[in-house]
Amino acid sequence: MTACATASAEAPRITAGPKIAALSCGKPVYLVVLLHAEGSCGQEVIDLALNWAPELPKADFLAAEAPFAGAAGARWFPGEGFSPDTISAGLTASAPLLDAFLDEMLAARRLPGDHLALVGFSQGAMLALDVGLRRAVPPAVIIAFGGALPEARDVGAPRTQPPVVFIHGENDAVVPVADMIATRDRLKALGLPAKSMRRPSLGHGVDDDGIIAAGSVLTASLVKPKAAGEHDDHHHDDHDHDH
Template sequence: MTDPLHNLALDGPRLDPFAGNTARQLVVLLHGYGADGTDLIELGQAWQDLLPEAVFVAPNAPEPLPFEAFGGRQWFALAERSLREYRIGAEAAQAILDRFLDTELRRYSLDDTSLALVGFSQGTMMALQCGLHRKFSPAAIVGFSGLLPGADCLGNVKTSCPILIVHGTEDDVVPCYHADAAHTALTKAGIACDLHKLTGLPHSIDERGLALGGQFLKDQFFRAT
């Protein structure tokens, strides 16, 4: 049976480099379950001063929610909300995101050393799944309020780019213990991973997270040059 998403091309809102010149970095912003690209493109607006030569792209996830009439999207379906479902879903959705990343890198004549993936919630699952299994390592991965799919089976990881995990201690959607589990698994796999648990923060990104994420991206892009 043919996968109906096989030939689907992702797209979404984008911001050209603030400096007005040719893009030297590509930052891909991956939204959470039930949102779309407009939900995260504001991160690019917040980081343009720090990364004036970066283009920011926030693709809409490939699937509409089955019960949503107002445009909500999903990277993969959530029914059980189990670790097994997260792993299988992220693995299944990886191919379409990989194709999008390859297309965007070609569009701007860049390679993976100029690529960063930033995710929120389900978008974090996709950023980690895709970033850790690409043929070439991205410059950085930033995950807000998410989890690591397949944290117990990282033997087939292909890349080892630096990762930043930011999670609120009061997150009642994706509990903060998932951040600890991801940090432990990644560290054991030999992948550099910074973890910041933000006191009092629910399932969201605040000014503390914005500052941590923006500085992390700036630092990793500088090291990659």
């Protein structure tokens, strides 16, 4: 595996990392942006897209690089730790950076905002949720691996209602599954189609079943959007799935 580069602390900004270009001919029709975990980098998540690209041949997959340097590597937030205050302050610092980055990446491909999907891991999942729920044009879907939003982080009354799917380890000791459930239920109370999949015996990480489920969600959200009033597919419902 390629080593991760250390983020620069001089002028924090989100940069484009490794990508997998659309497998079909012509310009991409969709953009899937992956936000890595803290201490990680784009190179460590872009390979996951190899599992999804064959079903989404018209999608560009792009791994973004976090803007801050931490003791353990690149971070999306300037502060260390996972306290609610640190997370809220980190989101305040990074959300405008990601929002501008997404606008730039979409404009470069001449794509509308609803042809975007966000897939985040840990801190990257928190940022994907916070930004994705506030964008003027909602992404097609937000997938959060091992992420949640602190209760104090007010998402307000969202102008848009993008579907949100949480994939979370039951044994996550960094972001407890109870925090994910609380976030999911808070979003549902605001009218968002938020669903979750819990992974038994999994800690703060990603497993094969979660990767497969995420691919199914991406394909259904980007390639086969549901008609109004159509039922959700059998992979997710209003309750957790423990596959």
